[in-house]
Amino acid sequence: MVAQRDAERTRAELLDVATQVFAEDGFSGARVDVIAERTRTTKRMIYYYFASKEGLYLAVLERAYLGIRAAEQELHVGDLSPVDGVRRLAELTFDHHQAHPEFIRLVSIENIHGGRFIARLDSLREMGNPAASLLEDVLSRGRSEGTFRADVDAVDVHMVISAYCVFPVANQHTFGYLFDRDLRDPSRREHLRRTIGDLVVAWLTA
């Protein structure tokens, strides 16, 4: 018989389901009862482990960000030329966003709430941003080599890449409707992927 009591599993299952539901319906739209229903446990457990709907949302948000950061730790572009390095960094960022739409949705939701929840997660700030650090490095190599322009910093470049990678996921529905173009269609992905590389490289080397 499977263990009938497993605190870790219960907690994890709640987080998984809550991530899905919050990403789908937003904070206000999500219903505690719905989250509980989709679980093998009950609503009581949400309040037992997370104290409140807000506490659950905070836990979901934190875990989502920590997951992203962990993945970023795996990146490495030190052995590539600056030009190949930024292109690769941009493409990997693109892949990553494509693979985690629910994360992007959570971020959108958080911004609609004015970032009032994320502001309480000190853990995120402390751990820094691996992708941005890598970029910092590649960028300075390119600059001292003379191939990259010097009027933008790593955060500027990171913003351009983020903006491009977030958009096809975050705005897929309105854009798709207005321009009759499904930005998430697999057959279009390679073109989009190549484009962010072209874009950033052309810009930095101009």
Added chain:
Amino acid sequence: MVAQRDAERTRAELLDVATQVFAEDGFSGARVDVIAERTRTTKRMIYYYFASKEGLYLAVLERAYLGIRAAEQELHVGDLSPVDGVRRLAELTFDHHQAHPEFIRLVSIENIHGGRFIARLDSLREMGNPAASLLEDVLSRGRSEGTFRADVDAVDVHMVISAYCVFPVANQHTFGYLFDRDLRDPSRREHLRRTIGDLVVAWLTA
């Protein structure tokens, strides 16, 4: 004495307030009572004119888009060279987004809801997209002139510009928190503005 009965004014006031409240709190987060309170009229009028909370939201969304389209009609870049034309188009788009954050918020919200509401507003699709049409024109001039690359179309370029212009508004809070950089700070606006021009021109002429 001011007119005590003015259907048009009542309707418009409801739409104005509702736009603000929906943009602030999302569809589920917005409260019908709150919208009514901030108006000189009552909740009853919302149901009188818009039938339901959803009806009101649809009206808000439609009006917001129509407003944007109307503004886009004013653009004209036909007398500029292709290079100057795209730069100007990008910069004007940037200005426009900066000036209408509440519109961007509504679009974000709509995407979180899977575009389920906008899909019912046929009026929007019918009117086309002035900015994209202009881009189409400038782009084809640049291509036949030989200055612009040919492996991207107008919608691709429009997406890049949109992504860049939307991001600083839509993600200001999470980005601002994580990178300790206020993307909406007026002192940074000019730099951001110039950058989208540089980016697109460098890319297209690469």
Added chain:
DNA sequence: GTCGCAATGTACCAACTGGTTCATTGCGTA
């Protein structure tokens, strides 16, 4: 002036929703 109807105000409701109460159960341990 008074009739007809659009427009409006008030009070109310039924359903929903986040959160709680309290009893119960399984698991490690002495």
Added chain:
DNA sequence: TACGCAATGAACCAGTTGGTACATTGCGAC
């Protein structure tokens, strides 16, 4: 094997919220 406590389940509650019933009022037409 009995004890202590983490973990769990089910029923319940009080505040909130979208929506409505119904009475009333102002305005234009004649």
